[in-house]
Amino acid sequence: MNEQPSKIYLLPNLMTAGNLFCGFTATLRILEGALLQSTNADLAADRFHEAIWFVLGAFVFDFLDGRLARLGGHESPFGREFDSLADIVSFGLAPAAKHNAANHQNTFTGFPIPAAAGLIASITLFLLWLAEGEHHLGNWRFVLPPLLLFLSFMMFSRFQYPSFKAVNWKTKKSIPRFLIIILVLIFTVLNYEWMPAVLFLAYLLYGVLRSWLSREWRREIEEEIGEEIG
Template sequence: MRALVPNAVTALALCSGLTGVRYAIAEDWERAITFVIIAAVLDGMDGRIARMLRGQSRFGAELDSLSDVIAFGVSPAIILYLWALQEVPRYGWIFALAHAVCAALRLARFNAAIDVEDQPHKSAGFLTGVPAPAGAGLAFLPIYLWLWTESDVFRQFWVVAPWAALVAILMISNVATFSWTSLRLRSHVRLWALGVIAVVGGALFSAPWPTLSLAAMLYAALIPASVYAYGKVKRSRRAAAAAAPATEA
């Protein structure tokens, strides 16, 4: 029973992501995006529920990856294709495939490295590449902007296709990205953090598309900062490793 609850949440995330495709077929873009976002929220909950209930299992880990491929790889690819990439069907489908394939490759790499002890990014509190849920959120940035501004320029093939390709590359890249689960807030900052979370939550309900647009742009802007921060960690580790033999001698 302890393993059933988190696995059920994972299955709901899969269903939510696929439901986004259903609404995309009906050209209800707001609901299509909303259901993928719900899938991302559920995906963030299942692992924590499993740890809280001590219901972690290899089956759950495999189911989570399969759910992520569908909810954050296949579903966003189809939504983007139906929304804008089908404007140039032959080439648009290639960019849609690129997103789905890169999401699958990223998750396969993650599964293959689960039992690997030497993971420099993970040990330093970073992720390798953009995670699949964040990749789906970034890929939807042109849709957020279109829903916000109602400007058709964000729906043009020459805007959506290069952006989709960039996000796909970031998912399978070795770029170090921040992991919010590794953040440790000091006690005097926690109250401010709660206030910010409350304001952002209110903004999501009252003005979802401007809020999601700004959130996606902020995340993209933080990627160079995360690369710089990991570079500092690497240099400090290198210096400590160089100093260790001298100390022993």
């Protein structure tokens, strides 16, 4: 039997291209900042700020591409490989390859690498906000090194994290869920200095606690299609 030719769909792959662009641009900004540190510390700090926003932008694009593909029924082998390439550039090599090889479509085994990158970027943004404002960094300045080690373990752990790629938007709960998402987004934009870090930390903690929750609670939170009722 002849195999169907792989199709390339525009909108999901545009999101993946946005992920790739943000990751590449963030890398350039970091390199520019590193080169400028000894001659122009203020400009170097600006470059690092820009890199943080590009990493967060890459996370948003990575979040959207798979969901748009599934909503339109436009998943393709090319899209999956293109998404993996973008993840390599934006978030790192080994964890991206690990998650690409995972068999589960609706969950990740281990903390997803885009979420780990988003957590590091959002915590860095929070620390910069503390340092530049009338706040005192205190012990917060020691957070990143142990957090990086902890995330390295979590990315290769056996904890299950929902991908939210199969959320059912055709139920009676769709409108309330959509309104909640809009309110959270508005609140996050208004409190962009610290709210992204709270969201990423909540996701990190959820994976640790997920196995302790009943199947009904998990279904209520994740609303995944096709999950068996035990």
